[in-house]
Amino acid sequence: MKLKVYADRMSQPSRAILIFCKVNGIDFEEIKVELSKRQHLSPEFRAINPLGQVPAIVDGRFKLFESHAILIYLASAFPGVADHWYPADLSRRARIHSVLDWHHQNLRRGAAGFVLNTVLAPLLGLPLNQQAAAEAEKILISSLTKLENIWLKGNGKYLLGGLRPSIADLSLVCEIMQLELLNGKDRDRILGPHKKVLQWIESTRNATRPHFDEVHKILYMLKTKLSEQQSNQADSVMESRIRTPLTSKM
Amino acid sequence: MMMEKLKVYADRMSQPSRAVLIFCRLNGIGFVEIKVDISKGHHLSSEFTEVNPLQKVPAIVHGSFNLSESHAILVYLNSAFPGIADHWYPSDIFRRAKINSVMDWHHSNLRNGAVSYVINTVLGPATGRTLNPKTAAEAEKVLFSSLSNLEDIWLYGDGRFLLGGSQPSIADLSMVCELMQLEVLDEKDRSRILSPYKKVLQWIDDTRASTNPHFEEVHNILYRAKKKFEQQCSRIAETQTKPSDKIGGHSKM
Ligand SMILES: N[C@@H](CCC(=O)N[C@@H](CS)C(=O)NCC(=O)O)C(=O)O
Ligand SMILES: N[C@@H](CCC(=O)N[C@@H](CS)C(=O)NCC(=O)O)C(=O)O
Numbered sequence: 001m002k003l004k005v006y007a008d009r010m011s012q013p014s015r016a017i018l019i020f021c022k023v024n025g026i027d028f029e030e031i032k033v034e035l036s037k038r039q040h041l042s043p044e045f046r047a048i049n050p051l052g053q054v055p056a057i058v059d060g061r062f063k064l065f066e067s068h069a070i071l072i073y074l075a076s077a078f079p080g081v082a083d084h085w086y087p088a089d090l091s092r093r094a095r096i097h098s099v100l101d102w103h104h105q106n107l108r109r110g111a112a113g114f115v116l117n118t119v120l121a122p123l124l125g126l127p128l129n130q131q132a133a134a135e136a137e138k139i140l141i142s143s144l145t146k147l148e149n150i151w152l153k154g155n156g157k158y159l160l161g162g163l164r165p166s167i168a169d170l171s172l173v174c175e176i177m178q179l180e181l182l183n184g185k186d187r188d189r190i191l192g193p194h195k196k197v198l199q200w201i202e203s204t205r206n207a208t209r210p211h212f213d214e215v216h217k218i219l220y221m222l223k224t225k226l227s228e229q230q231s232n233q234a235d236s237v238m239e240s241r242i243r244t245p246l247t248s249k250m
Numbered sequence: 251m252m253m254e255k256l257k258v259y260a261d262r263m264s265q266p267s268r269a270v271l272i273f274c275r276l277n278g279i280g281f282v283e284i285k286v287d288i289s290k291g292h293h294l295s296s297e298f299t300e301v302n303p304l305q306k307v308p309a310i311v312h313g314s315f316n317l318s319e320s321h322a323i324l325v326y327l328n329s330a331f332p333g334i335a336d337h338w339y340p341s342d343i344f345r346r347a348k349i350n351s352v353m354d355w356h357h358s359n360l361r362n363g364a365v366s367y368v369i370n371t372v373l374g375p376a377t378g379r380t381l382n383p384k385t386a387a388e389a390e391k392v393l394f395s396s397l398s399n400l401e402d403i404w405l406y407g408d409g410r411f412l413l414g415g416s417q418p419s420i421a422d423l424s425m426v427c428e429l430m431q432l433e434v435l436d437e438k439d440r441s442r443i444l445s446p447y448k449k450v451l452q453w454i455d456d457t458r459a460s461t462n463p464h465f466e467e468v469h470n471i472l473y474r475a476k477k478k479f480e481q482q483c484s485r486i487a488e489t490q491t492k493p494s495d496k497i498g499g500h501s502k503m
Contacts, residue, residue: 050403062344065351066351066355067354068350068354069347069348069351069353072347073343090329091315091326094315094317094323094326097319097321097322098319100322101319101321101322102318104354104357104358105362108358146304150303150304
């Protein structure tokens with residue numbers, strides 16, 4: 001039976017799995033679980049992942065969730081995945097685990113928290129929380145600084161001095177890609193100072209083309225929608241400014 | 251040439267440090283424990299920053315190889331040292347994948363909830379932070395939902411350990427060490443939080459029993475800290491009753 005990947009392309013870890021499968025020619029079926037339609041809470045999906053989160057996979061009778069664990073499983077279970085994705089060498093593999101473990105409470109927490117509380121919340125029917133955004137921004141900036149100075153140290157183009165991308169590069173770059181949803185000013189303020197990080201995003205994208213761009217398309221579409229909304233809002237702010245002096249004259 | 255002994259940089263007040271120390275002792279791995287006292291800022295020293303630029307414990311140095319993040323360390327030790335029983339990190343690809351999955355889940359759930367709750371109800375002042383009741387309330391939610399998930403999802407089947415295991419894995423060790431920090435809460439609060447989760451309580455006991463005497467030895471520091479906090483609490487309680495006595499006295503005058 002073909003591998004099944006349960007994913008919502010709006011979710012960073014889902015995108016990482018989809019790109020990985022495509023880049024490595026793993027034959028799979030993508031099953032869409034739309035979070036915005038609350039499909040992750042359906043009994044059918046709960047039977048796959050009782051925690052109700054994407055991504056999840058089913059390979060024959062085997063079910064698995066948590067994107068890092070899935071990437072490691074796929075790299076081990078499917079022949080023909082090149083060694084650089086998840087090196088057999090003990091110390092290189094250990095370092096990849098280390099950066100993947102670090103990801104959870106640092107880059108992911110910062111990036112997901114910031115994007116949620118500056119742009120995404122209203123789309124999900126949640127309030128924007130400025131204090132949470134400020135806290136997430138701190139974690140995000142500190143994580144980017146650590147990426148720049150510690151994880152991307154050395155001459156390699158990839159994490160841990162790698163010459164070719166690993167599952168950690170793919171996972172972390174997909175995480176950062178959600179910053180595309182911010183307005184241009186915020187994005188530049190946050191990412192701009194981190195030159196190595198910017199270069200590394202480009203390298204990872206180039207190494208995984210055309211799949212990287214194809215799977216991220218949904219993000220660019222949402223970005224366009226969001227910026228249209230913003231300019232509409234800006235228009236209505238202008239209108240009310242114009243109107244206010246009129247009323248005050250009356 | 252013999253490789254230098256493994257060095258483990260740890261603060262026994264840190265859950266992931268304790269997990270790594272217990273694992274080494276249990277499996278007869280020869281190592282030197284190097285204390286990094288976080289409360290004294292030793293994790294910020296230049297010597298330790300050489301070892302782990304992220305300035306977090308635990309970290310290890312093995313020959314010329316250094317590594318941080320407790321899960322990565324546990325996985326590494328399993329492969330780097332011969333003779334470690336397979337149940338700790340099974341070579342079977344499916345069992346291994348499930349252990350990776352629960353350890354990934356740990357970070358943003360059980361760890362996130364437990365650490366933040368303990369810091370914002372008890373430990374904060376000891377590390378120069380103020381107690382934040384709002385953050386504590388949020389952390390409590392994450393902690394409860396993590397405990398329910400442990401009880402209903404991760405501790406399935408007849409096995410005594412996570413994922414239906416009949417023997418402990420590195421995931422059991424890591425997560426039970428995480429939960430042990432709830433020991434520093436006052437007894438009422440600890441029991442309010444843990445007592446609804448019968449399987450979790452049984453699992454803590456089973457993991458402790460299968461890793462003793464090392465488990466208790468490495469946790470001693472926590473029991474001592476608990477006593478200290480209890481004394482502090484009773485002192486706070488005393489000072490809180492004194493002024494009200496005075497007010498009572500005044501009003502009589
Ligand atoms: N650590 C998990 C994170 C999974 C996760 O947070 N998924 C989100 C989408 S990005 C989700 O399904 N959220 C729905 C929910 O939590 O209700 C992984 O890497 O797979
Ligand atoms: N995910 C890491 C967590 C490491 C961590 O948070 N360590 C804490 C002690 S439990 C620390 O070193 N804190 C020092 C600080 O506060 O900067 C692991 O599992 O090793």
